[in-house]
Amino acid sequence: MFITMRTVCSLVIFILCTWSYGHSGSANEKIMGRKLCPPMANVPQPVNRVNTSKILEQLRYEMKRINAFHGSPIDGYIIPDTDEHQNEEVADHDKRLKYISGFSGLGGVALVTQTKAIFWTVWMYHQQADEELSCDWQLLVHGESLRLDEWILDEFKPNSRIGADLKLISNGDWEFMYRTLANASINLVPINNNLIDLIWVDNRPNYPAHEAFVWPLEYAGKKWDTKVDDTREKLVAMGFDAMIVTALDEIAWLLNIRGHDIPYGPFLKSYVIISKDQLHLYADLSKLSSDVRKHLRTENCYSAHCVRLHDYDAVWTDLRSFSQVWRKVLVPSATEFNNGASRCIFILISAEKRKQGPSPIMYMMAEKNPVEKIGMRLSHIRDSAAMCNILAKLNEQFNNGHQLTELAVATMVDTYRQAQNYSRGASFKSIVGYGPNGAIPHYTPSTASSLKLDHMSTLVIDSGAHYWDGTTDVTRTVHFGQPSAEQIDAYTRVLMASIDLASFTFPHSLRVNQIDVVARAPLWDTGYDYKHGTSHGIGVFLKVHEPPVNMYYGQKSTDVVLKEGYFISDEPGYYKENHFGVRLETILEVIAKNETMGKFLTFTPITLVPFEPKLINYSMLSPKQIRWLNEYNAKIRLEVGAELLKQADHQLGYGWMMDRTVQVSSSSRSIANSFCFVVLVAQIISVIGQ
Incomplete structure (x- = not known):
């Protein structure tokens, strides 16, 4: 499959500005570079173009509501195309960018203000985006226009507030954007309640209900507890007591399990915390069959070679409390095809104990047995x-x-x-x-x-x-x-x-x-x-x-x-x-x-x-x-x-x-x-x- 060079929620995409955008609301406004925009009388729009005008209105209303988040209303809202694990493909339930824009491809990120809706995509998806996005949207292409932070700096005055969901943005992207905007006195604001979730109520797909399953040893070639021991050895050599595993392919490889939660990816949506003497799995517990539980030795788990089970959302409290007893915790950083841990995961661990770096599991996984x-x-x-x-x-x-x-x-x-x-x-x-x-x-x-x-x-x-x-x-x-x-x-x-x-x-x-x-x-x-x-x-x-x-x-x-x-x-x-x-x-x-x-x-x-x-x-x-x-x-x-x-x-x-x-x-x-x-x-x- 062709290499995507993705921008998946990447807020550091390097783009040069090739054309300008007029003020929203003008009857004669012309969005340069868009097919059949503005709409022309008696000329039909592309058949796969999605009209998201009403949804944009709902989002802008939520952006004005003070009780939707802490502090004053926000002036702009960032919508990436990822989920909590920075996946390339996401479950239908998590396709927030598609819901707000109509774009069904990969590698996009959007910024909505009270008057404008801006969409960035990579060049190989430009034509698809042009066909699918309504004329409410200005389309910018990676490598051919201003990057996101530059656009914000050009558009907003000091003390403006730009919101984003910390669970959907990698820590590296957040830190880059935060520093860049802070230099211009523009505030990057964490939004705890995702604004798309507040308006996407009707006809939202559920997560897949299929159970996870064991990947047999005859194909894996190495037992999961041996892989865990190998990982622990790597962590000790790197000077860490523990690690939070956020990449779903690493979890699948580590535990020799597979799932159905991600399109085209055999993964269980989950987190793993691995320390010297404990292993914790956070997932939808209803998807863990008796075979998987037996495989992971979850019953009466008190040793280093069994798995302690927790509900998926419990990771947000457990990671903070567990890290109190650790000296140094590895938080995965961005690598090729993996954007690393989210900002939300990163800040749960105190600054003096956390360190970002490449996951050692990634390298072991790549070197096939x-x-x-x-x-x-x-x-x-x-x-x-x-x-x-x-x-x-x-x-x-x-x-x-x-x-x-x-x-x-x-x-x-x-x-x-x-x-x-x-x-x-x-x-x-x-x-x-x-x-x-x-x-x-x-x-x-x-x-x-x-x-x-x-x-x-x-x-x-x-x-x-x-x-x-x-x-x-x-x-x-x-x-x-x-x-x-x-x-x-x-x-x-x-x-x-x-x-x-x-x-x-x-x-x-x-x-x-x-x-x-x-x-x-x-x-x-x-x-x-x-x-x-x-x-x-x-x-x-x-x-x-x-x-x-x-x-x-x-x-x-x-x-x-x-x-x-x-x-x-x-x-x-x-x-x-x-x-x-x-x-x-x-x-x-x-x-x-x-x-x-x-x-x-x-x-x-x-x-x-x-x-x-x-x-x-x-x-x-x-x-x-x-x-x-x-x-x-x-x-x-x-x-x-x-x-x-x-x-x-x-x-x-x-x-x-x-x-x-x-x-x-x-x-x-x-x-x-x-x-x-x-x-x-x-x-x-x-x-x-x-």
């Missing part, structure tokens, strides 16, 4: 076989004249994956973009936006699944007709970038932001660069975006390095706006490479889905790249071929796979040269004919 490694490999073989069947079926349907749409393809992908052995559902919402929509990296089709497929352009399919023994994430770009020379060139360069990273050997101390340049070089050669990271970590039946890996050369200084046992994505891309897109994503396992001098690492691919030969100009590939591709195709035939042959209806998928894994020879490169020349001549003739 032998059983987890096997599970990841096996789950990816099964998933790759599923993708071969899906792509083969799509190709057959298109050739037989079926009317395919992006939405139909996404539905087919999700339905087929759900039926696979050991499947536990999709790991994220499937991304299926054809032609111009494929040039939007995080586009997901809807009824209103779904395009029909034809033979003229590329189709990008980015999807994944959770299995008992692993989590998958794969992107392939296909073409159902005869691709243009431009499309072939773009695809080939993306393939070259993907191969160069997958075949890279490097010293173990090389940082991930340094490795990123290896993948971008084939695209930089043409003066092109894609606006997202090249790689993210991936969990084992956990998060599809797993810290600490986020490979992007534009990162500020980072000390993150890869280790044997890490699993990461390899996903360069090419996006020609309003025309077509190409992205190829393969999951790689980090392995050791024996060298006579020092410790070196390299990769081996575990995603085994063929690339599209008709989109490859083999003459552009180096001998090393062709050798890698031949070895990759041979591995697909051996491992995925065996998996496909187990299936009763294997003929279609197996034949499709075999056709696309033919070994490439030097003669193939010569033929490719001739083929590309023919394509070029055909295009010239077409242009002359017009």
Whole structure:
């Protein structure tokens, strides 16, 4: 899945102002950069645009009410898209930003004043936000406009009051914003009763009622109490008596349990407090089945290797009282794909005892044990076989004249994956973009936006699944007709970038932001660069975006390095706006490479889905790249071929796979040269004919 570079409630997004915004209330007001804003007579608004005018009025009323919070009314209110755990995806019950704005994507934050409503999003969601937000909203884009604190400084006078819910904002973001605004005598005010909760009364979804369940040792590879002991050893070595665990994937990994509380994430919404001799779990106790309680040894718990259960909300009082007996407490800080503990959690511990730092659990979780490694490999073989069947079926349907749409393809992908052995559902919402929509990296089709497929352009399919023994994430770009020379060139360069990273050997101390340049070089050669990271970590039946890996050369200084046992994505891309897109994503396992001098690492691919030969100009590939591709195709035939042959209806998928894994020879490169020349001549003739 494409790296989000999220702003999830991040109040430190770096944005430059590209246009201004008039005073609200003017009949002739024009919001620059918005589609069909202001509304025009007899011109319908986009079908997926949500009118939230009445809800904004209700929010502004609550902002004026003195009894809604301590002190005077507030002049602005910040609404992030996160929950108490800073999750990338949140339960429907917690989608406060969607309720107030209508925006259904990720990576947004809003600020509402008495006269204006401002919305920030990342560039890959700009088009979606523009379609969904009503004309009440001004839309700003990460990297192209003022950042949130700058906008507030420009807009508000000294002694203004800006409110926010401390549970929904990370401590790091709060401290940055507080210091910045305080320098201008603007007050950042904690709001104890979330204002959206006060007005979102009718038709608010409930939290999922499904029970949590045990993740068996046959997949986990290590007992939960052993993981707890390992964590305690890390904490002692770091000088801490205790730690509050707020990241849901870390809790799931630590206790070998999974849940249903977060969309596309197998997590139980919970907190854990771990000390030298006690372990406390805070959750909805009705979701802890007898199997989970037995697994965690919760009955008569008096030792260091059992779990004391508490109601979820009890953490707000317990953390304050427990910390009185501790000398030093670790509060998780922000890392890639994890914004760290909330401001509310942070202030519960006295200043002299708390310290923020990266969670040691994150690093242990990323370094897979032998059983987890096997599970990841096996789950990816099964998933790759599923993708071969899906792509083969799509190709057959298109050739037989079926009317395919992006939405139909996404539905087919999700339905087929759900039926696979050991499947536990999709790991994220499937991304299926054809032609111009494929040039939007995080586009997901809807009824209103779904395009029909034809033979003229590329189709990008980015999807994944959770299995008992692993989590998958794969992107392939296909073409159902005869691709243009431009499309072939773009695809080939993306393939070259993907191969160069997958075949890279490097010293173990090389940082991930340094490795990123290896993948971008084939695209930089043409003066092109894609606006997202090249790689993210991936969990084992956990998060599809797993810290600490986020490979992007534009990162500020980072000390993150890869280790044997890490699993990461390899996903360069090419996006020609309003025309077509190409992205190829393969999951790689980090392995050791024996060298006579020092410790070196390299990769081996575990995603085994063929690339599209008709989109490859083999003459552009180096001998090393062709050798890698031949070895990759041979591995697909051996491992995925065996998996496909187990299936009763294997003929279609197996034949499709075999056709696309033919070994490439030097003669193939010569033929490719001739083929590309023919394509070029055909295009010239077409242009002359017009």
